[in-house]
Amino acid sequence: MLLKYLLLPLGFALIRLLAFTYRFRDGTPRPGADGKPYLLAIWHQNLFGGILAQTGRRHTVIVSRSRDGDPVAYLCSRLGHAVVRGSSRKRGIDKGGKEAKDEMIDFLKAGLPGAVTVDGPSGPAHVVKPGIVEMARQSGAPIVPYFPMPARYWRFKSWDAFRLPKPFSRIDIHYGAPVHVPADTRFEDFALHQAAIADSLKQMELLVCGPAVAAKPRPALGAG
Numbered sequence: 001m002l003l004k005y006l007l008l009p010l011g012f013a014l015i016r017l018l019a020f021t022y023r024f025r026d027g028t029p030r031p032g033a034d035g036k037p038y039l040l041a042i043w044h045q046n047l048f049g050g051i052l053a054q055t056g057r058r059h060t061v062i063v064s065r066s067r068d069g070d071p072v073a074y075l076c077s078r079l080g081h082a083v084v085r086g087s088s089r090k091r092g093i094d095k096g097g098k099e100a101k102d103e104m105i106d107f108l109k110a111g112l113p114g115a116v117t118v119d120g121p122s123g124p125a126h127v128v129k130p131g132i133v134e135m136a137r138q139s140g141a142p143i144v145p146y147f148p149m150p151a152r153y154w155r156f157k158s159w160d161a162f163r164l165p166k167p168f169s170r171i172d173i174h175y176g177a178p179v180h181v182p183a184d185t186r187f188e189d190f191a192l193h194q195a196a197i198a199d200s201l202k203q204m205e206l207l208v209c210g211p212a213v214a215a216k217p218r219p220a221l222g223a224g
Contacts, residue, residue, distance in 0.1 A: 008074045015075060019052045021167045022150075027174040027208070031144045032057075037108045038178065039136055040115040040146040041197050043126060045160040047072070047117055049148040049171045055079055060107040060114040062086060062100045064121035082107055087121045101135055108139035115146070118197060125160045126201075128194040136181040136193075143193070145176030145200035149208050172208060176200035 031038045040059065042050045051061075051072075058080050063073040064087040073083050084107075086100025104114050114135070118128045136143050149172050150165035165171055179196045205213065 008071060011071060012075060012078050015052075018167060019055070021169075022049075022052065022165060023168075023170045024053050025170055025172050027172045029175070030057075030173075031142075031175055031178070032113055035111075037111050037113045037139070037141045039108070039113070039132060039139075039141050039143045041118045041128075041132055041143050041179075041201070042115065042146040042148075043160070043201060044117040044120040044123070045125065045162050046148050047120075047162075049150050049153075049163065049165050050115070050146060051076060051079065053148045053171060053173050054081075054115070058082065058112065060084065060104055060112050062104055062114075062116055065096050066121070069121060082112060097131065101131055104135050105139045108135065108141045114141070119160070123159045126198070128198045130187075130190045130194060132197070133181055133185075133190045133193045136179070137183060137185050140183065142178035142180050143197060144178050145197055145204065147174045147176070147201055147204040147208070148172070149174070149205070174204045174208060176204055 060082040063069045065085045084103040086096030150169045152166040152169045153163045156162040
């Protein structure tokens, strides 16, 4: 109760104050100019800047049902995004992943774009999971690799090397070429699209940050 009614609103106010100091700059054209839905694909480590960079542009986002996901769900909801809760099955335990994917697909078909941390909610880091490919396949929405990069940031010692932009930082926003997934794509071919997403995110980071930053962690493919 304390977390919900006191700490979360306080945290949101602090985040809004911090966001006010950021300067966002588009490095590539934003998707959606044609009015059609799309799916942003982002690494979990860039989630903070990625959420704030989309302020004023409503998306559907998938957030874990765990307690750790509550602050993210609250922030996204307060910023006007549609939030669905769920994550991939873990040790045979249902975490609401299928239900969340189905909700995301419904929102995409209704015309609202979506955003997914493709290696979340708990890694492995830079491993693209197949869920976003299935959502694109069923909805017909293209996947757009999404890379927001702050000029200055704190890096956490977490599984994803989470990046928190420092106050008054510039955040450059980059989008990769859309990845289209035909409706008749077989599951055994999902890896091709996972590789395309990972490669696009890797190349954008390499271009923006250089090899020293982009080398760790290395993108890979996920099986679940």
